[in-house]
Amino acid sequence: MADKDLIEKTRKTAELYFKGVQDERPFDLWKAFDKDLAKELSLFITGQMYAREKIPHPTRQLVTVACLTVLARPDELKLHIQAALNVGCTRDEILEIILQMAVYAGFPAALEAVKTAAAVFGETQ
Amino acid sequence: MADKDLIEKTRKTAELYFKGVQDERPFDLWKAFDKDLAKELSLFITGQMYAREKIPHPTRQLVTVACLTVLARPDELKLHIQAALNVGCTRDEILEIILQMAVYAGFPAALEAVKTAAAVFGETQ
Amino acid sequence: MADKDLIEKTRKTAELYFKGVQDERPFDLWKAFDKDLAKELSLFITGQMYAREKIPHPTRQLVTVACLTVLARPDELKLHIQAALNVGCTRDEILEIILQMAVYAGFPAALEAVKTAAAVFGETQ
Amino acid sequence: MADKDLIEKTRKTAELYFKGVQDERPFDLWKAFDKDLAKELSLFITGQMYAREKIPHPTRQLVTVACLTVLARPDELKLHIQAALNVGCTRDEILEIILQMAVYAGFPAALEAVKTAAAVFGETQ
Amino acid sequence: MADKDLIEKTRKTAELYFKGVQDERPFDLWKAFDKDLAKELSLFITGQMYAREKIPHPTRQLVTVACLTVLARPDELKLHIQAALNVGCTRDEILEIILQMAVYAGFPAALEAVKTAAAVFGETQ
Amino acid sequence: MADKDLIEKTRKTAELYFKGVQDERPFDLWKAFDKDLAKELSLFITGQMYAREKIPHPTRQLVTVACLTVLARPDELKLHIQAALNVGCTRDEILEIILQMAVYAGFPAALEAVKTAAAVFGETQ
Numbered sequence: 213m214a215d216k217d218l219i220e221k222t223r224k225t226a227e228l229y230f231k232g233v234q235d236e237r238p239f240d241l242w243k244a245f246d247k248d249l250a251k252e253l254s255l256f257i258t259g260q261m262y263a264r265e266k267i268p269h270p271t272r273q274l275v276t277v278a279c280l281t282v283l284a285r286p287d288e289l290k291l292h293i294q295a296a297l298n299v300g301c302t303r304d305e306i307l308e309i310i311l312q313m314a315v316y317a318g319f320p321a322a323l324e325a326v327k328t329a330a331a332v333f334g335e336t337q
Numbered sequence: 338m339a340d341k342d343l344i345e346k347t348r349k350t351a352e353l354y355f356k357g358v359q360d361e362r363p364f365d366l367w368k369a370f371d372k373d374l375a376k377e378l379s380l381f382i383t384g385q386m387y388a389r390e391k392i393p394h395p396t397r398q399l400v401t402v403a404c405l406t407v408l409a410r411p412d413e414l415k416l417h418i419q420a421a422l423n424v425g426c427t428r429d430e431i432l433e434i435i436l437q438m439a440v441y442a443g444f445p446a447a448l449e450a451v452k453t454a455a456a457v458f459g460e461t462q
Numbered sequence: 463m464a465d466k467d468l469i470e471k472t473r474k475t476a477e478l479y480f481k482g483v484q485d486e487r488p489f490d491l492w493k494a495f496d497k498d499l500a501k502e503l504s505l506f507i508t509g510q511m512y513a514r515e516k517i518p519h520p521t522r523q524l525v526t527v528a529c530l531t532v533l534a535r536p537d538e539l540k541l542h543i544q545a546a547l548n549v550g551c552t553r554d555e556i557l558e559i560i561l562q563m564a565v566y567a568g569f570p571a572a573l574e575a576v577k578t579a580a581a582v583f584g585e586t587q
Numbered sequence: 588m589a590d591k592d593l594i595e596k597t598r599k600t601a602e603l604y605f606k607g608v609q610d611e612r613p614f615d616l617w618k619a620f621d622k623d624l625a626k627e628l629s630l631f632i633t634g635q636m637y638a639r640e641k642i643p644h645p646t647r648q649l650v651t652v653a654c655l656t657v658l659a660r661p662d663e664l665k666l667h668i669q670a671a672l673n674v675g676c677t678r679d680e681i682l683e684i685i686l687q688m689a690v691y692a693g694f695p696a697a698l699e700a701v702k703t704a705a706a707v708f709g710e711t712q
Numbered sequence: 713m714a715d716k717d718l719i720e721k722t723r724k725t726a727e728l729y730f731k732g733v734q735d736e737r738p739f740d741l742w743k744a745f746d747k748d749l750a751k752e753l754s755l756f757i758t759g760q761m762y763a764r765e766k767i768p769h770p771t772r773q774l775v776t777v778a779c780l781t782v783l784a785r786p787d788e789l790k791l792h793i794q795a796a797l798n799v800g801c802t803r804d805e806i807l808e809i810i811l812q813m814a815v816y817a818g819f820p821a822a823l824e825a826v827k828t829a830a831a832v833f834g835e836t837q
Numbered sequence: 838m839a840d841k842d843l844i845e846k847t848r849k850t851a852e853l854y855f856k857g858v859q860d861e862r863p864f865d866l867w868k869a870f871d872k873d874l875a876k877e878l879s880l881f882i883t884g885q886m887y888a889r890e891k892i893p894h895p896t897r898q899l900v901t902v903a904c905l906t907v908l909a910r911p912d913e914l915k916l917h918i919q920a921a922l923n924v925g926c927t928r929d930e931i932l933e934i935i936l937q938m939a940v941y942a943g944f945p946a947a948l949e950a951v952k953t954a955a956a957v958f959g960e961t962q
Contacts, residue, residue, distance in 0.1 A: 241826050245807050256631045257819070261440055266433040271396060275434050278400040279441045280820065282407050284784050284909050287827075288441075288820035307870050308391040309400050315382055316404045316413075317568045319882070320905065320913035326866045327912075366576050370557050381881045382569070405570065409534050409659050412577075413570035432620050443817045444632070445655065445663035451616050452662075491701045495682050506756050507694070507940055516933040521896060525934050528900040529941045530695065532907050534659050537702075538695040538941075558891040559900050565886055566904045566913075632815055641808040646771060650778040650809050654816045657782050663816075683766040684775050690757055691779045691788075693942045741951050745932050757944070780945065784909050787952075788945035 222259030228269065229262070229295040269299040274309045281310050281325035282317040289325060293332045303333055347384030353394065354387070354420040394424040399434045406435050406450035407442040414450060418457045428458055472509030478519065479512070479545040519549040524559050531560050531575040532567040539575060543582045553583055597634030603644065604637070604670040644674040649684050652676075656685050656700035657692040664700060668707045678708055722759030728769065729762070729795040769799040774809050781810050781825040782817040789825060793832045803833055847884030853894065854887070854920040894924040899934050902926075906935050906950035907942040914950060918957045928958055 242250035262272070273296040280289040296306055306329055314322035367375035387397070398421040405414040421431055431454055439447035492500035512522070523546040530539040546556055556579055564572035617625035637647070648671040655664040671681055681704055689697035742750035762772070773796040780789040796806055806829055814822035867875035887897070898921040905914040921931055931954055939947035 241823060241830065244830070245826070249811070252631075252635055256627075256635075257440055260627055260631075261437070264433065267399075267430055271399060271430075272437060274392075274396060275400055275403045275437055276441060278403050279407055279438060282404055283442060283818070283820060285820040285824060288823065305392055305396075308389065311874070312386070312397060312400055313404060315386055315569055316401060317408060318564075318566045318571075318908070320566055320908060320910040321568075323866060323913065324910060326870070330866065330869070366573060366580065369580070370576070374561070377881075377885055378569075381877075381885075385877055385881075408568070408570060410570040410574060413573065436624070439818075441818045441820055443658070443821075444628075444815055445658060445660040446818075448616060448663065449660060451620070455616065455619070491698060491705065494705070495701070499686070502756075502760055503694075506752075506760075510752055510756075511937070511940055514933065517899075517930055521899060521930075522937060524892075524896060525900055525903040525937055526941060528903050529907055529938060532904055533693070533695060533942060535695040535699060538698065555892055555896075558889065562886070562897060562900055563904060565882055566901060567908060636812070636815055639808065642774075642805055646774060646805075647812060649767075649771060650775055650812055651816060653775045653778050654782055654813060657779055658817060680767055680771075683764065687761070687772060687775055688779060689943075690761055691776060691943045691945055692783060693946075694940055696943075741948060741955065744955070745951070749936070753944075783943070783945060785945040785949060788948065 218255055218259045221263045222255050225258050225263045226254070229258075229273075229298055230291075231298055233291065233294050233298075270296070270301045270305075273299050273301055274305060277306055277325075278309050278313055281313045281321055284321065284324070286324065286328050289328050290332055293329055294336065297332075297336060303329075343380055343384045346388045347380050350383050350388045351379070354383075354398075354423055355416075356423055358416065358419050358423075395421070395426045395430075398424050398426055399430060402431055402450075403434050403438055406438045406446055409446065409449070411449065411453050414453050415457055418454055419461065422457075422461060428454075468505055468509045471513050472505050475508050475513045476504070479508075479523075479548055480541075481548055483541065483544050483548075520546070520551045520555075523549050523551055524555060527556055527575075528559050528563055531563045531571055534571065534574070536574065536578050539578050540582055543579055544586065547582075547586060553579075593630055593634045596638050597630050600633050600638045601629070604633075604648075604673055605666075606673055608666065608669050608673075645671070645676045645680075648674050648676055649680060652681055652700075653684050653688055656688045656696055659696065659699070661699065661703050664703050665707055668704055669711065672707075672711060678704075718755055718759045721763050722755050725758050725763045726754070729758075729773075729798055730791075731798055733791065733794050733798075770796070770801045770805075773799050773801055774805060777806055777825075778809050778813055781813045781821055784821065784824070786824065786828050789828050790832055793829055794836065797832075797836060803829075843880055843884045846888050847880050850883050850888045851879070854883075854898075854923055855916075856923055858916065858919050858923075895921070895926045895930075898924050898926055899930060902931055902950075903934050903938055906938045906946055909946065909949070911949065911953050914953050915957055918954055919961065922957075922961060928954075 239250050239254045242253055273292065276292045277289065277296055280292055293306060297303075307326065310322050310325040310329060313325065364375045364379045367378055398417065401417045402414065402421055405417055418431060422428075432451065435447050435450040435454060438450065489500045489504045492503055523542065526542045527539065527546055530542055543556060547553075557576065560572050560575040560579060563575065614625045614629045617628055648667065651667045652664065652671055655667055668681060672678075682701065685697050685700040685704060688700065739750045739754045742753055773792065776792045777789065777796055780792055793806060797803075807826065810822050810825040810829060813825065864875050864879045867878055898917065901917045902914065902921055905917055918931060922928075932951065935947050935950040935954060938950065
């Protein structure tokens with residue numbers, strides 16, 4: 213169902229975001245249970261959603277960091293802080309976005325995210 | 338406790354974000370109950386948090402739209418979609434950010450936010 | 463299954479909390495669908511949980527207002543702000559608790575709750 | 588990118604779930620803003636996710652009702668209670684699932700969902 | 713307050729759901745703090761809510777897995793994936809339900825739940 | 838921007854709440870990234886919000902425990918259970934508040950909080 217171009221766009225976008233990430237990439241777990249599903253998910257989310265060119269990758273990634281700060285999902289947050297650095301966000305920008313979340317989602321949400329960011333920055337300096 | 342510069346910076350930032358907004362501005366309600374508190378909140382959030390110059394206003398506002406999409410707070414979302422337009426975000430950028438949230442917070446969250454955005458765009462064309 | 467004492471304790475506690483409340487009381491809706499269930503729920507929550515004497519009713523009710531501020535459930539919040547006034551909480555205490563939530567759950571949560579409180583206070587002055 | 592079979596499977600699944608639904612169907616709003624995106628979303632969610640044959644449609648729909656009860660998204664909940672009836676769930680099953688949510692997500696979440704269910708049942712008797 | 717039948721029904725239902733579960737059962741913790749309360753909770757939730765015969769146990773348990781996937785409560789989720797297997801749900805059904813949650817509550821929620829399911833399946837093969 | 842009185846009030850309030858707390862205090866992490874910001878946050882939240890004298894400290898702290906029980910933020914919850922003990926709340930009051938949350942936010946939320954409380958009580962006996 214997926215043509216060659218979509219597969220290539222998916223591969224390139226995944227490489228851009230998750231290059232050098234040591235932890236499990238998001239689709240590895242799905243793959244273990246249902247290989248076809250994992251491929252479809254990857255083509256849809258990475259190849260069709262993430263590869264849309266309406267906003268620059270750093271903006272897209274800062275927004276994702278903000279969202280995961282609110283949602284209390286530290287593993288995914290860690291992965292996407294790494295991805296944010298990969299697409300060119302600075303540490304200061306990432307922290308500023310997390311701080312901004314304190315106003316809208318409360319200080320505990322921001323505090324947990326600052327801990328996660330500190331852990332990622334410590335591993336990637 | 339607040340010096341003249343902070344008051345001026347707060348006024349200017351509030352003007353930038355909420356110019357032309359017909360609905361109640363966020364601090365009006367607090368003001369009705371505790372005038373001193375409302376002033377302190379305004380000086381802190383608008384004058385100290387929002388006025389930080391670490392990221393551009395449009396990025397800050399897209400991130401806020403994303404966060405409010407996740408949190409199921411339509412009134413605040415409406416206000417900040419208006420503010421996003423005020424600081425120079427385009428409609429396409431706002432919708433793209435909302436769509437991005439579908440991946441992380443589910444499609445119902447995004448769908449509700451698209452409805453809110455459609456309402457704001459209808460009023461401000 | 464429920465003895466006379468529990469039924470009486472349930473009735474008295476419900477009267478204390480919801481006296482004069484015009485909106486639907488929480489168990490009315492359950493009653494329409496499953497009368498036995500509604501009775502069991504009422505005996506358990508009102509008669510066994512709410513009637514516990516470990517903390518004073520006003521403290522219990524301020525805590526409930528705080529929780530519903532966080533959870534984005536305005537109808538239940540309205541009901542429990544009415545109940546808070548019924549058990550002797552003051553308006554200032556209720557607003558103070560809502561404000562406290564801004565720090566932990568974000569300003570939009572608190573802002574929505576202030577609106578709900580203003581509506582209740584307007585109806586009950 | 589989508590072959591004929593997927594388009595046909597999507598159409599049939601959508602017909603099964605949303606037959607006779609008067610409110611906006613989920614993808615109508617996306618369509619107004621980005622027609623291609625709406626088509627991709629529809630093919631992916633309806634044609635690939637919903638049409639998976641691992642669990643019966645009524646189970647899938649009861650689970651969706653449960654999830655939307657927790658998430659405080661009444662418009663989507665209304666739509667999926669209608670869809671649940673369309674795929675053969677009974678009113679009693681839907682209410683039982685909502686009640687079950689009270690234990691895990693609290694009584695206010697269940698209470699709001701009972702109100703929504705009552706509204707749908709009133710319209711579709 | 714509880715008659716013999718309710719106690720017996722509670723015991724049987726608990727046995728059905730949590731047979732062989734090594735981790736703490738849900739009421740053990742309450743028991744350590746307030747023995748009477750723990751007994752009341754157990755009789756109410758297990759004996760009255762869970763033992764209702766309106767929907768089959770596997771459906772009830774799939775719905776609970778869905779709800780806990782959304783709520784970000786991994787310990788309770790683990791317990792109820794074990795219970796789902798105990799009442800006869802298959803691994804494929806459990807994973808399918810978790811995947812379904814990605815659409816409504818976002819992929820991070822589903823991803824965390826898949827990790828938890830993988831851990832339970834590893835321990836119980 | 839902050840006068841001497843505010844600094845002193847902030848210091849005293851922080852001492853009252855967090856005396857003897859071994860874990861990181863909330864502002865330590867912010868301090869590592871932005872010293873000025875951390876000071877502003879501390880003066881605003883501790884010195885202006887927490888030091889408000891509208892409700893007694895134990896009530897304020899029970900409400901905070903309730904809120905963090907709902908929000909699934911165990912590290913912050915731990916810190917504030919310690920603070921609750923510091924300002925004079927009893928263990929029974931803290932547990933009663935957590936139990937109350939089961940009704941409004943579900944039993945898993947309460948169960949996680951009971952575990953956290955048990956851990957704090959074990960360390961501080």
